[in-house]
């Protein structure tokens with residue numbers, strides 16, 4: 546559960562988990578894609594922890610303008626996940642994450658397949674989301690399980 550006292554904790558959970566996962570000596574080389582990056586809050590926090598190889602995907606022009614002004618992302622993609630294949634190249638990222646971008650009116654649960662496409666073989670896909678959209682969450686979990694049955698990815702952890 547990512548809600549505590551009604552407050553969304555996705556940003557700090559993502560940064561904490563990723564910094565535990567990737568030792569400081571590897572943070573410059575690890576290639577990371579921030580999906581539904583918004584204003585770039587998470588990118589800024591990761592850059593402060595030494596991650597310098599960050600790209601962002603975000604459909605909104607004004608969010609993109611804001612995140613580009615933070616000067617922490619190298620490449621940016623102005624696209625929606627979940628409609629058709631995006632132009633993000635296949636199999637390029639060691640880490641693909643989304644914070645607060647999954648849910649009704651945001652990325653459809655089937656967008657997970659696109660995250661898998663973005664990741665390198667052996668790469669990490671990390672999803673931080675609220676748990677209050679129960680139907681969406683149920684569909685997402687079923688879909689993630691079906692991708693695992695197809696051996697397209699492997700569940701590592703659910704927090």
Ligand SMILES: C[S@@+](CC[C@H](N)C(=O)[O-])C[C@H]1O[C@@H](n2cnc3c(N)ncnc32)[C@H](O)[C@@H]1O
Nearest residue numbers: 581582583586604605625626644645646651652
């Ligand atoms: C709640 S904000 C989270 C922003 C950022 N990740 C953060 O944690 O600060 C959700 C973001 O998802 C983006 N978004 C909505 N639908 C999307 C889609 N289908 N594909 C990609 N991004 C989407 C919105 O433009 C918005 O910036």
